[in-house]
Amino acid sequence: xxxxxxxxxxxxxxxxxxxxxxxxxxxxxxxxxxxxxxxxxxxxxxxxxxxxxxxxxxxxxxxxxxxxxxxxxxxxxxxxxxxxxxxxxxxxxxxxxxxxxxxxxxxxxxxxxxxxxxxxxxxxxxxxxxxxxxxxxxxxxxxxx
Numbered sequence: 001x002x003x004x005x006x007x008x009x010x011x012x013x014x015x016x017x018x019x020x021x022x023x024x025x026x027x028x029x030x031x032x033x034x035x036x037x038x039x040x041x042x043x044x045x046x047x048x049x050x051x052x053x054x055x056x057x058x059x060x061x062x063x064x065x066x067x068x069x070x071x072x073x074x075x076x077x078x079x080x081x082x083x084x085x086x087x088x089x090x091x092x093x094x095x096x097x098x099x100x101x102x103x104x105x106x107x108x109x110x111x112x113x114x115x116x117x118x119x120x121x122x123x124x125x126x127x128x129x130x131x132x133x134x135x136x137x138x139x140x141x142x143x144x145x
Contacts, residue, residue, distance in 0.1 A: 001051070001114060001115070002085060002114055003047065003051040003053055004051065004142075005112075005114055005119070005141075005142035006084065006085065007051070008141050008142055008143075008144045009138075009141045009142070011084055012052070013052045013053060013054060014053050014054075014084035014085050015053070015054045015055075015078070015079035015082050015083050015084045015085070016053050016054065016055040016056070016057075016079070016083070016084065016085040016086075016087065017055075017056060017057065017059050017061075017064035017079060017083045017085070017086050017087065018034075018035035018038050018039060018055060018056065018057025018058060018059060018087045019031075019035070019057070019058075019059060019060070019061055019064065019086055019087060019088055019089060019093070020032045020035050020057065020058035020059065020060065020089055021060060022058065022060055023058055023059055023060055023063060023073070023075055024058070025058060030089075031058065031089035031090075032058040034089065035057030035058035035059070035087075035089070036057065036058060038055070038057060038087070039055050039056065039057050042055045053085075054078050054079055055079075056077055056078065056079050057087070059077070059079075061086075063075050063077060063080055064077075064079065064080060064083045064086065065080070065081060065083055066080065066081065067080045067081040098111070099124075102131075108130070108134060109127075109131045109134060110131065110134035110135045110137065110138040111123060111124075111127075111131070111135050111138075112135060112138050112139045112142060114142065118139075118143055119138075119139040119142040119143050120139075121135045121136060121139050123135055
């Protein structure tokens with residue numbers, strides 16, 4: 001679970017963005033329905049008191065990261081500009097965003113897969129030695145949860 005993993009690295013109440021193309025639920029856009037369902041699931045208390053988070057969705061990328069965008073769109077967000085975790089609508093979107101951050105922004109990066117009995121390191125063939133080391137370190141931290 002990502003919330004257990006983030007707790008193990010010191011984020012007690014992470015701010016989570018369930019990303020979609022916009023902030024309105026539209027039954028014709030499945031990602032908005034899924035994001036709203038995830039927010040509803042968390043709000044129901046299904047995760048229990050030991051895994052607190054602040055989650056918003058559906059939420060567009062600009063609103064999740066830019067308070068000016070949220071203000072311009074008149075969206076009252078508790079996470080904008082302080083997002084810790086992003087949930088993408090699909091693996092392709094997440095992969096594209098991650099690789100754009102690595103290559104265009106020169107971000108430090110680590111990648112693990114959660115949900116198995118132990119964290120799994122799943123790197124790209126093009127990962128640098130630094131990314132590989134970061135991923136091993138993150139997996140070790142996540143395994144403490």
